[in-house]
Amino acid sequence: MSANGTYVVGVDIGGTHISSAVVDVQQKKILEETYATSHVANLEPYEVIMETWASTLNKTINASHNLALEGIGFAIPGPFNYKKGIALYPEGFKYGALNEVRVDHDLKPLLITSESLPIRFLNDATSFAVGEAWLAEEEGFKRQLCITLGTGFGAGFIENGIPVVNGRNVPPNGCLWNLPYKDGMADDYFSTRGCINAYEELSGIEVSGVWELAKRFAFDPLAQKVFEDFGKDLGDFLAPWLKKFHADALVMGGNISKSYACFGQSLQASLNENGIPIPIRISNHMEKGAIIGCTRVFDSHFWKNVKNNLPEL
Incomplete structure (x- = not known):
């Protein structure tokens, strides 16, 4: 592990997990030996959640072997005050025990670092979009719409590496x-x-996830229809925003994107019918794209462009 570089800890907070790793930002890569992940029961009490987050981060920090770390970037879902680092999750819902908690203030005393590392926050979908755009920088795309399809539907509009969250060409907060x-x-x-x-409306059968639907795709006409409709509807929904933003690429991540073979043809047909024959790229990085993306908050140019536009809800 070379000490010649710039290193930031990236953290991805999901609905049921926390993952963290040191990122060599000059090389745009995760130091795999520092990668740590833990399951999080998001309805647990405050102390359990914070201790799980801290222990995972401490594994990463410990594995960094005293590299000079610049800070910790969090890719974290909303509702969240990203400017002040305050969780706004409703009580009784996921991470509700953290409602109105200032995460950086409460987390720092639990970390093993000898110095107090600055902590900054970025929306998880935005982090994924920023990471994907940064990793594909050499491909020459200037305006990308990056979406995550999974437990929820995330999006990030990226222009020259910077998330666009307001203006006439994007929806509110992007x-x-x-x-x-x-x-x-x-x-x-x-x-x-x-x-x-x-699928349940068509068949009366409740499946456990999209992966199960994908298994049925080869022989089940109803599963085929669900995916065909999903692709067409997604294309029709995205088309106006792709046009407004003048996007030159659509990037997809999240667990549903792993079933792209099942709905990709109908999605591409829909975009073509809407006059948007742009390339569609499926992420190879998934959550690691978010881990890499959120470390950009310690790049001075990036931070200058986003710090005043961070959502507070």
């Missing part, structure tokens, strides 16, 4: 999940529960 769609909002449809519900 979010798509909460936009009205059909009988609810986009998150109700372009998510794991959306796929499960769609």
